[in-house]
Amino acid sequence: MAQSTNAPNQMHHSSSLSLFFSGAASALPIATGYIPVAITFGILVVNSGLSFLDAVLASALAFAGAAQFMAVGMYAGAISAAGVPLGGLSLAAGIQIVFAGWLLNLRHLLMSSVVAPNVAGSPSLPRRSLLAFGLTDEVFGVATWRIARDGPVSSAFLLGLELAAYSAWVGGTALGASLGEILAPSLRAAMGLALYALFAALLAGQFRARRRRPGPVAVAALCGATMNVFLRGPLALGPGSAFPIAMTVGALAGWAVTLMAEPVSLKEESSP
16 A cells, blocks of 8 residues: 555656756756856956855855846946945945846746746745746746747756756856956956857847847837937936936837737747
């Protein structure tokens, strides 16, 4: 009796483990792209005057990619502009950094709303919270591709996918922070281009995913860039104020164009 009861549990455990490793294997392309960018982030943090621990904690606790780069850049800019020692950031500058990061990460509300209904079973609240924490742009791309191909995905698969990506990001950050003072200045400057390459790749991916309706992405990018130039130029606003405003205007413009377009399902977007 006991053996017959344990057999299904063992099979379920084996299946979950298999799905977990399948998710981790699916994250290999993500990890390959994350590591050089994370190394660059670690170098940037250390070169901004912060510590190795600051760099690792930023990636381990935030896991926010572009928002982390933005926060460190705004932090260094605010410290330099104010002429204060490291750690002397004003409350206003701190609020600007937090608000800009919040705006930049609002897209996660939309990504979560797409993935959550397509997770098989009924994961517990702690597990759903863990899955939400690890849902980056790249993880979202792989997850939605899998959903479009096979239907709802298991939480075990998503955990494997996210944990592998997370490990690559935090590990790359630690490596970059430890190498920050060793690498030649010219090499550190060259690695800074990795951030722009990441942004270009993400933007290209959005155009490719929306090749039938590229309007929202194009409008958001154009309006955001134009507004940033206007705010930084004629109005002479600092980056801490100009960037969040420009980002909001661009996002709203792209959203408005999206509302005018006919909704597209995951399966329709994934079709060639």
